Amino acid sequence: MRQWLSAGLLFLLSAVSAPCLAQSAPQWQLEKVVEIARHGVRPPVSWDRRAIEADTGRSWPRWSTPDGELTQHGRLAATIKGQLEGQHYRRLGLIDKDCPTARDVYIYASPLQRTRATADALSQGAFPGCQLQVHYQQSGNDPLFLTGSQRIPLDGTKAKAAVLQAMGGSVQAAQRRWQPEINRLARALCQQGRPCPLLSTPWALNVNHPGNVSVPALDHQAAAAETLRLAWSEGLPAAQVGFGSVRQQRDLTPLLELNSVKYRYSNDVPYIASRQGSRLLAQIIAALESERPSDVGQRWLLLVAHDNNIAYLRTLLRFHWQQADYPEGNIPPGASLVFERWRDNFSGKRYLRILFRTQRLTQIRHLTPLKSISDLLQTEYSQPGCRHTDAGILCPLDASLQTFSQRLDSEVLQPFSWPSS
Template identity: 40%
Template sequence: MRRVLAAFLAACGLAAPVGAQADIILDKVVIFSRHGVRPPTDQKALDPLSVDPWPTWPVPDGDLTPHGATAAILMGLHYRTLYAGPGFLEPGTCPAPGDLFAWADKAERTKATANAILSGIFPGCGLQAGFDPKAADALFHPVAAGVAPLDEEVAKAGVLEAMGGSLQAAKTRYAADFASLAQVLHGPDRETCAKEGLGKVCKLIDLPWGIDTDKSKGRDLSLKGPLQMASTVAEVIRLEYSGGLPEAQVGWGRVKNAGDVKTLLSLHKAQYDVTLRTPYIAKRNASQLLHQIAVALQQGTDLPGATEAGPPPSKLLLLVGHDTNIATMQATLGVSWTLSGYPENDTPPAGALIFERLRDTQTGDRYVRLVYTAQTMDQIRRLTPPSTGAMPERAVLALPGCAPAPVPETCRLSDFVQTVQSRIDPTALAPVSWR
């Protein structure tokens, strides 16, 4: 018997709505996951920001840690719980042709996370995700790849507007958050302070603020100075905590619990809000991914996008990239979530944006449910297996512009595609290599 909506909702920990139809089945799933726990991507750049030594990690900068791999396997087990069942992905077997396609960014941490998730969904099958070996993958990095270059003046104007009109406005706005960070981060070091003419002792917030638009041909825009640095420090401390480092090494022993980490992450959120989530920058970065996902969701239907070039058709499409990808898609779609223990729209390690396609077997109508899911910080730190009462958090998202559909918490597939296409930038698209 095919899985019905009520059983599907029960597996997700949700109550079946009144009038749930027994002929609504799960038809296709697209999972876009962030990579798992990693060390800093550039430890040398972090060193001058603290007078205390940073902890050491068991892998090179930026790579997936063994702890992160185990947590990603547990997320795969969570997906197995949700999606492996009669009529969709058969339990107890390796995927049949057409069941699965997995693709990752070329970075070690993204490839390794994809493979870990696959081993959780399909244990013992030895599955590995594909990837594009080019220096800048046009799917995950369209701006850097030159597919969607930024107009630097437009981008800079958007950043300044998001900051409140000026760099000084941002410095004032986030002063209290910097004060909280200073309770944990003792620094910068003397050399950094002296180099900026601030004496032997200074505060991170008092280093020069700026916006870097000096990259070639509009292929990057970033903040320079305190907010960018503070965002990175906060993210690294989150990774220390989630990654299971000893308590004495999490924020130099000055971060005691997940609540303390959440407080510091306010500066990480702020940096993303004023850069990646500004409408122009978000759309230039996210259009390529959202277009390909929309094409994938139309495969096997009579909608126009079904004939476009996209990823190989499959029941389950797993994509693994970065929190930057999820942040720009979130902003472009206009959706929002808040999971317990995290700031609004936070993107934890191995958290995922999921597109679930449902089908009415009587009418053939298809619907899309949009979900964000992630383990709590303590679930990642403790490597808690998904089980009753300890499932990863799950938020069903409402896509603005989608009309109410007969199936609760969904859009009609045609409405979903139309809404997504209305939000993306067609000049930011280019062919994608899936081989």
């Protein structure tokens, strides 16, 4: 009788404890991250500086680093962001406190100095003291990031028609639509009583061989707006930002609109994005699908490139965001597009979380110490079929990747191998 009671008691205890153990076990497990970050704060590139100075008749301040290269301020801002991400992914169990190998964490950058230096800063923040290698194409010819029309030609007729459609059918009508923003930028930068092509040059749609479509006047206006944002982000004194026209952040944010307008009529055009962004998206899809032990970046694949690369991906994904004081779809220095692969431990099914993550403008300018990942601006991607969970908005992995694969331009795809050194 005593043995029967003991066996019955053990059965009851196991029946009660099993659901409790199941409830206490975490449902969601983060398996892999693929992240594409923009480089950090830099001075204007040399051709933008020349165009802005010619358009305004003014010499712009020289910075502490050569034109186009990452500044020390930009490095520190990127390090702060990398530190937060490293702490966040350790808490989620993706990585541990030890220095990872390239099989676990692989870092790949565009070959330009500003991207390679940003990749190193993000790595130093996430993995202090580990000195992880930043890989890049030694030849300088990168097939994923540097995909301008010289490398991937566009059909000029198709590209022109697509841009005109985005403009509503008329270049002149588009310029009239954005004339208030042009006037606002001109008031900030032009000298009274002197010619200012930044304001007066009419928009014209140019098609150059091999199929590149541009609106030169808008390009110069957008570059001027972006240069103001970079100067403010660098922490330069207000007197050096827009010749003293930007005294506080609220003076700057309305001037950034033309930067987004340029992308609306270039990188955000589906035909152009498909041609120029398909190679990168194809590699992201392959990385999220892969479970091969031989692949690099099995836990975290960190890519550092340019804002136009993120813009192409955003268009292919049909992902939209508007964050804080930034214009719609804005891609600040150091911002990143993040793909997270999650597993439901109860069902075994896999899901995809996509988010856009960036520091606030004031955080970059003041190098604000941040305590947690929630201190950053984060916008999550969603579509029909995605679900809100404790891990975030999760979308079925296989169905999502299949949808994205259907948007690739197969004509531009080519074999690609991650460099080993």
